Amino acid sequence: MGSLQLRSVRKSFGATEVLHDIDLDVADGEFVIFVGPSGCGKSTLLRIIAGLEDSSGGEVLIDGQKVDNVPPAKRGIAMVFQTYALYPHLTVKDNMALGLRQAKTPTEEIETRVAAASNMLSLDDYLKRRPAQLSGGQRQRVAIGRAIVREPKLFLFDEPLSNLDAALRVNTRLEIARLHRELKATMIYVTHDQVEAMTLADKIVVMNAGRIEQIGSPMELYNNPANLFVAGFIGSPQMNFLPAEALGFAGAKTIGVRPEHLNLSPEKGDWKGKVVHVEHLGADTNIYVETEKADTITVRTFGEVHQAPDSVLFVSADPKHVYRFDEAGKVIR
């Protein structure tokens, strides 16, 4: 019902190239997340898929059809924006119905679709209100409802949770996950938050500086990052990167160990160091240790761990979980 192919899509604004030869296959029903730091081109790519921006080269295919010259409204897509982008002069119901009315859908059909969407998102009580009379979370639900009623081949989400507060963000995240299960629709979602990417995606596309760094399932990216960038971007707290030579690892430039794969011991271990700072998160405790041979290392311990600043500790890494990277930042397998 909704697949997407990108064939060496490029985009440049004047002389600056913001997307370099992007190739991507999204299968029907997949939940794909573009993740990357701001300015990496992920939103531009989404806008090219939506048809809001022209590409400078390459092809976009939706369901096998080339859509490069098809206007956004005819591509069979629906989009949810970061700023909700509801029509301020229309009621919730009319906001949801507008796209269908433009497409000359019969009135009864519009009624049933809007009713189904508002039921699914518990918006029944608000149908007569205008966007100004709704809270942020409700507005975003209306925006999602507006996308659902179009029954698109492709759902596009542009950082939909960024404007919501923390509690609401978790709720809406669950809601989007539930929608994906219920609708079995293809969804493409852009975010800079790796937690959203890890929790929602079937497939994550990590982007940096206009290129795709790696594509894979959340656990693939966590367990087998292809390079320094992906290793550093996925996982929180960030992976520790240490100079290989100083620590006596041959044949690599940098080694990487995730904070959760390090052990602390007061007597013996690989690297001796001094506690700089301790963060208590409740379930976890993050300990920052300044080692003699390398820089500061973050160690994530589980449960409540008490360490006084300045106390001397030994940090050792589980050899199974040590990643080695070459000069160019590629992982050595």
Next chain:
Amino acid sequence: MSKATHSPARSIAAHAVLLTYTLIALFPVFVIVINSFKSRKAIFSSPLGLPGPETFSLIGYETVMKRGDFPLYFQNSLIVTVVSLFFVLLFGAMAAFALSEYRFKGNTLMGLYLALGIMIPIRLGTVAILQIMVASGLVNTLTALILVYTAQALPLSIFILSEFMRTVSDDLKNAGRIDGLSEYKIFFTLVLPLVRPAMATVAVFTMIPIWNDLWFPLIIAPSEATKTVTLGAQMFIGQFQTDWNGVLSALALAIVPVLVLYLIFSRQLIRGITSGAVK
């Protein structure tokens, strides 16, 4: 306002300054209005005196009603002002939308070109305008005035409106595009309502100079049928003798319509001037 940031002394000082300015600004209007209700002798013997039982006279208004066709002049002025205003707002907003919304070659140059008119007074081109109007047979028509005034007000309106249009959310316009709205529909139903305060600001700034203008009616449309109020009032001013009652009454009457239009726009105007300062 919070008490912490506002001392009574300061607010009294601020009000004193504002009241002084208001008095200075309103004084000429006040003088015109009171003198329009006085006899000719009283105007000269005590120009600042209020009309009393002895000095009160409606002779000026009677002259205005009798001589010349003032209802027609008012109608002409209103037609010219309202129609010019409509075109200025329509074309100004459309041009501003194009300049702020679309990326095309020469966008910046076009914006600069359109803004150039703010710096060059249109009266410099009077001779050329008159030649054009003569050649196209538009002399002594309201159309000529409307065309000139529209051209005169467009640069500033484009300049102001394009700044405001840039503040309209891109996401909103894109949502409209995805829902299949045409660019015209996006412009008229999504963007225009959001820049309404700016439109009101432009309307007021445009309307007053047009209503008050004497130059162009005198030059390109002086015929009896196309006279505007300001031009009509001139017939009471002669080389040797001026009918001050007539002049003052005509001017007092001319204030009324512009005041009404101003009141219509002013509610929006206050929002227009202050918006952008704080979100």
